[in-house]
Amino acid sequence: MARKRRLNRAKLEQPQTPYDRARNELFSAIRQCGVIGAQEEEQLEWMAETVDFLAQRYPELSPTEKEQLRQIGIRFCQPVIPHGTQGTSTSLEDANAA
Numbered sequence: 539m540a541r542k543r544r545l546n547r548a549k550l551e552q553p554q555t556p557y558d559r560a561r562n563e564l565f566s567a568i569r570q571c572g573v574i575g576a577q578e579e580e581q582l583e584w585m586a587e588t589v590d591f592l593a594q595r596y597p598e599l600s601p602t603e604k605e606q607l608r609q610i611g612i613r614f615c616q617p618v619i620p621h622g623t624q625g626t627s628t629s630l631e632d633a634n635a636a
Contacts, residue, residue, distance in 0.1 A: 556596040557603045564611050574615050585611045
C-alpha cells in the first residue's frame with residue numbers, strides 16, 4: 539500500500555507543461571466568465587479570443603496545441619445533455635417507444 543502512495547505522489551510532482559497550464563487556465567476562465575450559457579456564435583468568438591490570449595501568455599504552445607485548446611474548450615462549453623425542446627418526448631408512450 540505504501541508503494542502505491544509513493545507512485546501517486548511521484549505522479550503529482552511531475553512539472554506541468556505549458557499546455558497543461560494553459561488548459562487549466564482555459565477551464566477556469568470558462569467557468570468564471572459564464573460562456574457556457576452563451577449562444578454558439580458567442581462561444582466561438584470568445585474561445586478564439588481566449589486561445590489567442592493564452593497563446594500570448596504561453597508562446598511555447600504549438601499551433602496543434604492551440605487548436606486542441608480551442609476544441610477542448612468548445613466541448614467543455616457544450617452541455618452533456620442538451621436542454622430545450624429538441625429531443626423530448628411529448629407523452630409517456632413516446633418516451634417508452636425506444
